[in-house]
Amino acid sequence: MHETMPIMYVFAGNNGSGKSTIRNLIVDRLGISINIDPDALARGMDSNHPERRKVSAGKEAIKLARDCIHNSRDFSIETTLAGGNAIRLMRDAKTNGFEVTMFYVGLGDYRLNIERVAARVKNGGHHIPTEDIIRRHDTSMQNLMSHLHLLDHLIVIDNSRAEGEIALVIRYGSIIHRADLLPLWIEKIEQQYLT
Secondary structure: OOOOOOEEEEEEOOOOOOHHHHHHHHHHHHOOOOEEOHHHHHHHHOOOOHHHHHHHHHHHHHHHHHHHHHOOOOEEEEEOOOOOHHHHHHHHHHHOOOEEEEEEEEOOOHHHHHHHHHHHHHOOOOOOOHHHHHHHHHHHHHHHHHOHHHOOEEEEEEOOOOOOEEEEEEEOOEEEEEOOOOOHHHHHHHHHHHO
16 A cells, blocks of 8 residues: 555557557566456457457446445556546546546557557457548547646656657656657647646
């Protein structure tokens, strides 16, 4: 437990951006024991056809997150940030005294997301329709921009190259790290934050 407030960790970004990989790299270091992953829940419900269990898994993920909020337990969720569920959970967490920390992982160009999802499918991963990736590219960013006020700590990761780079870090209202060269999509986040 933390001395101060419980933390909700949000790993956000479009499909294929690498948020699951980054989450897997850092959850142990952060000491998060409750990691809510709708994809893993769907695989647990039906390992042969997890896509058939998407809705049930999503509902279960929300239920688990609400339980963590109700019991003031640190937890993490993964989201494209293209829908309203994660935003509602962040709002609930803030109302219940949580700190909200988001790792936003992006590639800057949805064509890269499409390529990475195709590569994932070749390696046995799950498919996401191209039109969903294109739509979520804009919706995810719009939702991030319009809900920056819910975040106590934002870490923006440019994952367009082989090694992801932490490009921008905002903590409690201050920019505490900024890469020398920001991709345009991250500059937009910075500008939105500064206005």
